[in-house]
Amino acid sequence: MVEITDMLGNRSITRQDGRKVDELRPVRITRHFTDAPEGSVLIECGNTRVMCTATFTPTVPRWRKDSGLGWVTAEYAMLPRATKERTDRESVKGRIGGRTHEISRLIGRCLRGVVDMKALGENQIQIDCDVLQADGGTRTASVTGAFVALVDAMRWAEANRHIKSADQVVTDYVSAVSVGVINGTPMLDLPYVEDSQAMTDMNVAMTGHGAFIELQGTAEHRPFTRAELGVLLDLAEKGNKELQAAQRAALALD
Amino acid sequence: MVEITDMLGNRSITRQDGRKVDELRPVRITRHFTDAPEGSVLIECGNTRVMCTATFTPTVPRWRKDSGLGWVTAEYAMLPRATKERTDRESVKGRIGGRTHEISRLIGRCLRGVVDMKALGENQIQIDCDVLQADGGTRTASVTGAFVALVDAMRWAEANRHIKSADQVVTDYVSAVSVGVINGTPMLDLPYVEDSQAMTDMNVAMTGHGAFIELQGTAEHRPFTRAELGVLLDLAEKGNKELQAAQRAALALD
């Protein structure tokens, strides 16, 4: 346990952007960012900006027909100049890359983790997360923003009598945050500059009750120990609680 | 000429959104919309919102090497929920549709029409126009917004000594606007609701000197006469002058 205490000791370190190791970047959630979608949210985590929309369709994919159950799916993409260097469009390349696939699937699983498919009925929600500006943590910002868009779409569906109750469909909050070990120090919510130095990198999606929905830790550059894992999960828990407070505040408006 | 006068007489008609037949929708041009690109502009024409970025690369495509000349190219895309109904991503479909190709090429030609390739030198500008919200006129808004992003990228290139002078590269203003005949009445700057009723539909890109760079008139639903063409061009000229005033105002800020 000594080791962990040491790592907590690092909390006094100040980061390049002035934050403490366990401090989130400023979060801003703008609902009704565009008019057409049933849910439309712009989420800003520091300089990372993602537009998240939720599309409600009163039908399900063929393989789900006559099951009485709904479905939630997600697609993630980056605009070409979200990044320092322009990335070619996947539409132009004619194929979707592995990273895009991986993140789209992650977002879908996170949201499905808090949706009661029976209460949703044979309706589908399609989430689209398009990164306008990328400064680290785009996948976790997508999950956090998409959740708010999902709730808005469910409220719309309730108002339009497609579902009985938005609260029954969405069974809990879900948000996600990145944590990582930079030069031996565990830190919360990594911007690009830190992310690219991180030896260990973990994305943690948690519910409002503090349980895990997704845990993705990668340590290509240096394996991490179980003790380090413990500290990283503490940081993630703190971060997710704060993100959920931001979600709650945004959803309280109207 | 009688016919034309009649058509001008229609100017007293009020449209669904309260505008006169020769009135533009409100235009808003936000420069430096995102941080990474050399030029980044959000243009809003009524409810149509397009994010236009200009990427500067100090190199040209292979076929252009050793020519001493630069190149300007453009790509256009719609986010899935820019529209009332969600459109599938072209990256997911694995191919770019005809409409996307057509518009991307149009934007590229318009901008090349006001760029001195020699003054640009062996550098490339890649324009990306991504429609966040679509309410008619997305291709013309893209041209108008992309021009501002192009100028910003050229100023950046001048400041970074990639080119001698932005003013030498960009030889004139260019903007574009749609005009069309709705129920026999020529109108300026059509929103979606009018566009879908239009029997004739024309996109007109003009320079600051009032000359044409692109003229694309389509009359699938009812051919148009030369007299009607005259009125439509009058409207387009008026519209483009006002759009260029907006561009000028935006570029005057710093």
Place this chain on the structure above:
Amino acid sequence: MVEITDMLGNRSITRQDGRKVDELRPVRITRHFTDAPEGSVLIECGNTRVMCTATFTPTVPRWRKDSGLGWVTAEYAMLPRATKERTDRESVKGRIGGRTHEISRLIGRCLRGVVDMKALGENQIQIDCDVLQADGGTRTASVTGAFVALVDAMRWAEANRHIKSADQVVTDYVSAVSVGVINGTPMLDLPYVEDSQAMTDMNVAMTGHGAFIELQGTAEHRPFTRAELGVLLDLAEKGNKELQAAQRAALALD
């Protein structure tokens, strides 16, 4: 108006191939070029040769079902050695290029502009324009030739009682021609050598009544003025009248 007179004055200029500025290349329209299609036409405009077929199908695409309306669509392609340099097949590249898309769409719109979809009923016409040899103006030759193939297919459909009357379906003639400004001189019907020098380039599709169906002017290399536009349209009108005479003559044979 002085400027225009000047431009008309240029009519005395002789071109590389000996034509006057307002003279079409020799046009030859061969009907029943192949046996299988309902309409099959070889059109030759100078050295440009396009095979145009019209396929009649007594059904419509899904989105058109139960509308009582028909549909006309078109596809354009070049054989690999239609051109001086061999162009790779789009089937081999696995994707259709922007130019092909753009032209296919143009042809479809032009023909739909003279078809009464109600009179056509729930039947579809698929136009295929395959360029055997390219010497400029392949897209306009395609429109002009495809119109004749379309009429033949309609006559076939009338004879086979799929439609009541070919004349009711095809409401007017349509043809197309290119015009352009070469070294300051407006000219009609540009072969490749002129087309590649043109500073302004316009494709004009007109009906038998002299109205416009498509107008596509591009001035990447030098914007054109409204006065120039007037002269170009005069030339296009003259050209289209002559092309329609050729269509009429071909269709009068049996």
Place this chain on the structure above:
Amino acid sequence: MVEITDMLGNRSITRQDGRKVDELRPVRITRHFTDAPEGSVLIECGNTRVMCTATFTPTVPRWRKDSGLGWVTAEYAMLPRATKERTDRESVKGRIGGRTHEISRLIGRCLRGVVDMKALGENQIQIDCDVLQADGGTRTASVTGAFVALVDAMRWAEANRHIKSADQVVTDYVSAVSVGVINGTPMLDLPYVEDSQAMTDMNVAMTGHGAFIELQGTAEHRPFTRAELGVLLDLAEKGNKELQAAQRAALALD
């Protein structure tokens, strides 16, 4: 041997189109069919019409560089309405089908079989065979026509001093013909109506010296015996001799 005699006895049978069992359809070979390619041939075998072009490039694919050897390759395609029913373009489908691949490869192998790659030097010939009208035997007509285009391209290359001698490069004639067993009767040169009834179907490419370059027999519908094979090869030999006479006659003109 009795069995074979019987089969030869069938030579008195008259076919739907009036031919004898060992009679070719009328062959017509038109050289210089289009202007741009180094070799351009229209071959007509009955109602089957294929446009064959040969493109000369003074370079070889990367894998062949610095070998001192040339290369010959071929691509085959059908225009959409070459057939009774329209076939979708492979460019539109985004992929080349198995049949197209198979035939393209066959044509390439047949021509390479009579080309001396050393004499060709580091130059490439690309053969394009595009079927304008299909009535059976399109792949064999392609081989026969492509050979003539190849010779023309070699003569062009000799005249333009890319190669020393066309005769040294092309070491022999090559032509191909189909044979098959229809209702138990072996027949030469099958049109579509016979081809679709054939129980056995064989394509035979032979040199001017009567040796085989390709032999492709398929008997999905009824296996064939060695005796039948003998008769089919006799027919193919006769057919190929006559096709080579037609090639020789066409190449003798100038």
Place this chain on the structure above:
Amino acid sequence: MVEITDMLGNRSITRQDGRKVDELRPVRITRHFTDAPEGSVLIECGNTRVMCTATFTPTVPRWRKDSGLGWVTAEYAMLPRATKERTDRESVKGRIGGRTHEISRLIGRCLRGVVDMKALGENQIQIDCDVLQADGGTRTASVTGAFVALVDAMRWAEANRHIKSADQVVTDYVSAVSVGVINGTPMLDLPYVEDSQAMTDMNVAMTGHGAFIELQGTAEHRPFTRAELGVLLDLAEKGNKELQAAQRAALALD
């Protein structure tokens, strides 16, 4: 006939792997290689190893519906390191190559040649041949192995009452073997080292009754005479008889 005798005289030659010219490589057929498929066979011909599975589906492709007939289709692929040099996956390249297409079609035709589609009823068999290790003759090994998998799938279908009788569906044996001329000597069953030297190369699929189903001879490198063809077919007949003995032995086990 002298020439043939000479060629037979070559039978005393010993090959690199110690075989006689008319000797097969050791064949091993392992049934029930994996558990899931209705038929699953590993065939080993020398160092060539192919996994062949047969999938039974109680339905047919759409174009075959209500015909009362079944269908058999096949797909062939190589694992990336089946070969000395790694070959890129066709899934990664996004397209299937010509060779793969050609072989898949060959396997399908061979098996359909011994299947009574009426007895099969409206059921489909999908054959998958995946090459684990390639040392020449992968396509012929695929045919030979796939036949055994097909019989196993038919026995399964009989046991599960999808068809009346496996014996009625599979009307005869089918196997395939390669033959070729190496340095003037005809040889049976070529491993990679011989195959790459072969001037003539032939794949011969034969039924249990000694008739041909497929005959594919290629002589890109040196045309072959009819006398040579005779010797090659003798070798192929001998090889196929022995392969069918191996199939019979494998199928006799249970």
Place this chain on the structure above:
Amino acid sequence: MVEITDMLGNRSITRQDGRKVDELRPVRITRHFTDAPEGSVLIECGNTRVMCTATFTPTVPRWRKDSGLGWVTAEYAMLPRATKERTDRESVKGRIGGRTHEISRLIGRCLRGVVDMKALGENQIQIDCDVLQADGGTRTASVTGAFVALVDAMRWAEANRHIKSADQVVTDYVSAVSVGVINGTPMLDLPYVEDSQAMTDMNVAMTGHGAFIELQGTAEHRPFTRAELGVLLDLAEKGNKELQAAQRAALALD
């Protein structure tokens, strides 16, 4: 801690296949499974069978040139009938699915996690994992098997003097195993039948020193608590130790 003890109490439960909750399926690792690759391994974990090959290339991808560093990459695929129902080939579909992408990337990261890129030098290892039979845990079996293939390839490279020392390149063992919560009971190494019931599912890749390289927990069906996480990690640790013992035993043979 009480809760964990309870969960450990579940260890007395017997599973469908007779295993205890913390018991691995039988593991079999066959080296030199095929001849061509530098490393070729068949790994069997219960009924799951994966063929893993490692290809050594004395060069690196372009983006890695002149860095002095090597690269390791991986591709995963399933044969069509690895599963109960046949899955269409991704080569035929023309695109790689999200799941395939996700797993390929996971395998690559795991192996890179134990490779010293400097010691590898500018050489590349391409790992191919092809699932012959799938019964749960194919991705973890792939990691475990691929490690052995990687070591064999490094030994080959050392013997062939491409690298100095295999031991310097491969810095530690790595294996992976799945764990999950089935009906509230945490279990080790899930076969398909358990995997499909699992509410929580985690893949854990660990080094020989017991540190984590990848941790991927998904709880679409029921979020998991931190206490549950602890038990799952205990199980994974036990499983990975045993898998590494199997790797060690296999690598000790020669």
